Amino acid sequence: MLPQSNLLIMARIARGREEHLRALLATMNQRPGFADPENPLLPFGRFGRLHVARFVILKDPTPDDLSVYGLPTRSFAPTLAFMADCDGSADELLAQLVALCEAGLRSIFSHCDGFSASNDLLDWMRQHRARPAAAYVNWVGRTVRQIREEAALYGAVSAYLDANGRALAVEAPQRIRRQLMDFVEAEKRAGRVVLNPSEPTPVGWRIRNLLNLIAIPLVLLMASPLLILYLPAFLWLLRRKETRDPEVLPRPQPAQRSVIAALEDNDVTNPYIVLGYLKPGWFRLSTVIFLLWIVDYGARHIYNRGHLGRVQTIHFARWVFLNDRRQMFFASNYDGSLDSYMDDFINKVAWGLNLLFSNGVGYPRTDWLLVGGASDEQKFKYYLFRHQLPVQVWYKAYPGLTSFDLMRNSRLREGIERSSMTDYEIREWLNLL
Amino acid sequence: MAQSTVTDHAALRFGAPEFEDIQGIARFGYGNLTSACFYLLRIADLALAREWLRNAPVSNAVARNPPPETALQVAFSVDGLRALGMVPAVLEGFSAEFLSGMAGEEARSRRLGDIGTNSPGTWRWGAGSVPHLLVMTYATPARFELWKRELTGSLWDRAFSKLEELTTSDMGGREPFGFVDGISQPIFDWERRLELQNVEAEYRNLTMLGELLLGYPNEYGKYTDRPVLEPSADPDALLPPAEDRPNTRDLGRNGTYVVFRDLRQDVRCFWQFLAAEARAANRTPQALAEAMVGRTIEGDPLVPWGENDVLADELPDESRRNQFTFNRDTEGVHCPFGAHIRRANPRTADVPPGTDSALKRLVQTLGLAPQRARDDVIASARFHRILRRGREYGTALSSDDALQPGSEGEERGLRFLCLNANIARQFEFVQNAWIMSTKFGGLTEESDPLLGNREAIAGSRLSGAFSLCRGDGVRHRLRGLPQFVTVRGGGYFFLPGLRALKYLASRV
Numbered sequence: 001m002l003p004q005s006n007l008l009i010m011a012r013i014a015r016g017r018e019e020h021l022r023a024l025l026a027t028m029n030q031r032p033g034f035a036d037p038e039n040p041l042l043p044f045g046r047f048g049r050l051h052v053a054r055f056v057i058l059k060d061p062t063p064d065d066l067s068v069y070g071l072p073t074r075s076f077a078p079t080l081a082f083m084a085d086c087d088g089s090a091d092e093l094l095a096q097l098v099a100l101c102e103a104g105l106r107s108i109f110s111h112c113d114g115f116s117a118s119n120d121l122l123d124w125m126r127q128h129r130a131r132p133a134a135a136y137v138n139w140v141g142r143t144v145r146q147i148r149e150e151a152a153l154y155g156a157v158s159a160y161l162d163a164n165g166r167a168l169a170v171e172a173p174q175r176i177r178r179q180l181m182d183f184v185e186a187e188k189r190a191g192r193v194v195l196n197p198s199e200p201t202p203v204g205w206r207i208r209n210l211l212n213l214i215a216i217p218l219v220l221l222m223a224s225p226l227l228i229l230y231l232p233a234f235l236w237l238l239r240r241k242e243t244r245d246p247e248v249l250p251r252p253q254p255a256q257r258s259v260i261a262a263l264e265d266n267d268v269t270n271p272y273i274v275l276g277y278l279k280p281g282w283f284r285l286s287t288v289i290f291l292l293w294i295v296d297y298g299a300r301h302i303y304n305r306g307h308l309g310r311v312q313t314i315h316f317a318r319w320v321f322l323n324d325r326r327q328m329f330f331a332s333n334y335d336g337s338l339d340s341y342m343d344d345f346i347n348k349v350a351w352g353l354n355l356l357f358s359n360g361v362g363y364p365r366t367d368w369l370l371v372g373g374a375s376d377e378q379k380f381k382y383y384l385f386r387h388q389l390p391v392q393v394w395y396k397a398y399p400g401l402t403s404f405d406l407m408r409n410s411r412l413r414e415g416i417e418r419s420s421m422t423d424y425e426i427r428e429w430l431n432l433l
Numbered sequence: 434m435a436q437s438t439v440t441d442h443a444a445l446r447f448g449a450p451e452f453e454d455i456q457g458i459a460r461f462g463y464g465n466l467t468s469a470c471f472y473l474l475r476i477a478d479l480a481l482a483r484e485w486l487r488n489a490p491v492s493n494a495v496a497r498n499p500p501p502e503t504a505l506q507v508a509f510s511v512d513g514l515r516a517l518g519m520v521p522a523v524l525e526g527f528s529a530e531f532l533s534g535m536a537g538e539e540a541r542s543r544r545l546g547d548i549g550t551n552s553p554g555t556w557r558w559g560a561g562s563v564p565h566l567l568v569m570t571y572a573t574p575a576r577f578e579l580w581k582r583e584l585t586g587s588l589w590d591r592a593f594s595k596l597e598e599l600t601t602s603d604m605g606g607r608e609p610f611g612f613v614d615g616i617s618q619p620i621f622d623w624e625r626r627l628e629l630q631n632v633e634a635e636y637r638n639l640t641m642l643g644e645l646l647l648g649y650p651n652e653y654g655k656y657t658d659r660p661v662l663e664p665s666a667d668p669d670a671l672l673p674p675a676e677d678r679p680n681t682r683d684l685g686r687n688g689t690y691v692v693f694r695d696l697r698q699d700v701r702c703f704w705q706f707l708a709a710e711a712r713a714a715n716r717t718p719q720a721l722a723e724a725m726v727g728r729t730i731e732g733d734p735l736v737p738w739g740e741n742d743v744l745a746d747e748l749p750d751e752s753r754r755n756q757f758t759f760n761r762d763t764e765g766v767h768c769p770f771g772a773h774i775r776r777a778n779p780r781t782a783d784v785p786p787g788t789d790s791a792l793k794r795l796v797q798t799l800g801l802a803p804q805r806a807r808d809d810v811i812a813s814a815r816f817h818r819i820l821r822r823g824r825e826y827g828t829a830l831s832s833d834d835a836l837q838p839g840s841e842g843e844e845r846g847l848r849f850l851c852l853n854a855n856i857a858r859q860f861e862f863v864q865n866a867w868i869m870s871t872k873f874g875g876l877t878e879e880s881d882p883l884l885g886n887r888e889a890i891a892g893s894r895l896s897g898a899f900s901l902c903r904g905d906g907v908r909h910r911l912r913g914l915p916q917f918v919t920v921r922g923g924g925y926f927f928l929p930g931l932r933a934l935k936y937l938a939s940r941v
Binding site: 158161162165166168169173176251252254257258261262264265267268302303307308309310311312335336337339340343344347348349351375376377378379400402404405407408411426427428429430431432433 | 631910912
């Protein structure tokens with residue numbers, strides 16, 4: 001199994017260069033916001049290990065929000081972020097990007113502070129690499145190659161079922177499966193279907209993952225006396241803050257929403273990003289650092305097979321601190337349109353959203369960090385609309401495929417390759433196709 | 434466990450429903466008034482339009498015995514409210530979707546499936562020529578002509594210019610393809626006795642009043658945003674106070690949004706396609722059509738039903754044909770996953786079936802419960818209900834006649850109307866995520882078998898498929914479904930409460 005990694009490059013945009021950068025990024029698209037996989041600056045489609053990628057200008061739409069705490073507005077210069085999720089090592093991807101697209105990347109990053117023609121591009125990008133506080137991958141170890149091979153398998157089997165369904169239907173389940181296996185075997189021999197075995201799991205990753213699996217509960221266990229001592233103070237502080245923290249939830253400007261909506265729904269999947277201030281003070285910061293640490297652990301070891309909590313529509317996501325941890329952004333790639341994504345969030349994982357996002361300035365009021373908040377549907381949507389950023393360039397390696405499709409295609413393959421299945425299992429398997 | 438209970442003290446707290454202030458269509462379908470006509474108007478003279486509106490005998494929702502022989506309802510587009518002189522500060526209180534309009538943004542058209550042959554550029558009304566007013570008239574056949582004449586006298590002629598006079602026809606409770614229609618409806622909690630749970634473990638048709646009317650708590654227990662005014666903006670105290678903000682005036686209270694879509698149905702194309710496919714599917718054309726709809730032509734759901742599927746206290750108000758869930762057909766053997774009624778209302782609770790103990794619930798909430806692939810893909814149907822009030826138009830064409838050679842000739846179809854308090858979360862969600870989605874419930878390359886626009890999506894060549902499960906697991910897939918339904922016009926309207934209507938007609 002070859003696990004995925006994420007790459008994140010962030011650099012401040014040089015003064016006076018933002019508009020020009022926007023225009024340049026727009027040239028990479030085939031439709032507004034939607035990348036041309038063969039664009040000359042960074043032909044994403046040529047990187048066979050790349051799942052999703054984006055360029056986004058991180059420019060806080062709510063710079064004045066700290067004023068509700070009586071604090072002065074901090075104006076952070078806009079930052080260019082490049083994000084990618086890939087199979088295998090992100091270092092290797094970075095090196096490949098530089099090797100193949102040096103000119104394009106140079107022209108993009110030349111809009112950033114501290115970049116000049118004399119810089120070594122790879123060094124410069126490495127220096128500007130940032131690590132997310134937590135990251136989520138829908139299915140750890142499912143590679144782009146596997147996704148494409150399995151999509152082709154589904155296409156072939158689907159066409160076979162369309163053509164032969166009637167004859168197959170009278171057969172017993174075991175015979176149906178046998179015939180499908182024979183068909184796939186023939187397709188493989190003819191070279192029309194290729195199903196490569198999964199690549200070996202890198203030893204280093206395996207060790208690090210195991211250490212992480214053990215170390216974090218161990219640290220928690222050792223720290224538990226302290227945590228228990230802290231708990232009453234934590235709860236007292238939490239309640240004090242929850243009852244006093246101001247909400248900042250004006251109706252979003254329709255124009256702001258329209259600008260972003262114009263970029264959405266070009267594919268069955270959409271990119272998403274929200275950015276905002278953390279509530280000031282050490283209490284919220286320490287809380288969110290601790291919780292993201294737990295979330296990252298959960299994503300690594302528990303939610304690594306098709307769903308984050310109950311939400312099954314997210315391909316990749318990350319939570320990132322920026323501007324000296326005064327601000328945070330959440331970026332994801334989700335299936336469906338924004339309204340259904342938000343509704344899924346609210347109806348299925350409101351508690352999880354509250355845990356993290358309620359540490360952001362202006363969030364709808366929560367109780368005990370879990371209750372309320374996102375379950376105030378309209379306020380929560382206003383909060384998200386207000387903090388959402390347009391994504392200037394977005395690429396996905398497998399247009400038209402949802403995370404459900406990817407899971408279904410993998411299950412199809414599993415059923416073809418397994419040594420045996422019961423009649424009941426076969427029926428359930430066929431029902432997915 | 435977490436199942437809604439129905440109690441009386443809420444009713445005591447809030448008083449009786451304000452039927453005299455609610456336009457009747459929110460409560461009645463006026464089924465006995467089989468003649469109806471929808472006028473789309475623009476205001477030609479503001480003072481005269483106000484005068485007509487002040488005097489219009491708009492019907493309220495009070496039940497009468499015998500039922501009235503006529504009815505009149507009035508709704509406004511955002512352009513209409515502007516034409517009436519509503520100031521921007523008040524207008525901004527309406528929802529973003531209403532302000533933008535059904536055809537106002539390309540992104541919205543994309544989400545609603547209004548692309549290709551459905552795109553607003555091809556519409557007869559609603560895109561280029563946007564109406565100000567939607568005036569709905571209903572009557573018994575005997576009274577209809579006279580009723581229209583009474584309403585559309587010389588004042589009407591001077592006050593308005595008529596964009597469209599959309600006729601309807603009585604097809605005896607069937608839509609033009611021949612199916613009994615209008616069965617699945619939410620039942621509104623007029624008496625306000627429903628006590629919401631955070632997590633509803635059972636599907637119910639009984640629905641919070643705030644999903645229908647503005648000014649009341651919705652399924653989240655919250656008040657949907659609407660224009661709420663300072664008392665100074667209502668010097669004659671025409672408007673009621675807002676329940677959630679007593680020192681203000683609620684322009685939305687007892688009002689709702691009307692979604693109007695003018696849909697042309699190609700009945701010949703529908704039955705001829707089915708006749709051609711019937712042999713390969715080993716079914717009759719009618720059986721195929723029934724699988725696409727998810728009901729028999731007489732309206733019975735294809736899923737087996739059991740007692741206690743849906744909250745029993747709703748029984749007196751509805752037929753058993755609305756009294757089922759798909760929990761007994763999780764594999765789509767009886768009713769295909771992509772059938773129209775399964776898309777339009779999947780009848781799911783907030784958690785998958787069988788989440789019945791506290792421990793299971795916790796495990797399920799954390800997303801750790803073992804489950805089958807489709808078990809939790811679509812949840813919480815209660816936030817996406819609409820009240821349908823459509824009427825057919827054109828002459829009925831039986832399935833037998835439709836199979837005779839010939840071109841469609843006369844237009845027929847549905848004047849689709851629905852009422853909801855939150856257009857984005859109700860109508861638009863249903864249309865986008867359920868009806869038009871080619872990925873609904875884990876399906877592939879298929880949108881709604883009746884309403885789908887058959888437009889290809891990125892990465893896939895077609896969307897004109899429809900899968901039937903044969904029971905043994907091997908699907909039968911119809912391919913190349915033509916487009917049976919085309920959008921000919923549409924718009925979003927605000928249907929005010931009657932006090933709000935007075936307010937709009939007097940001053941804004």
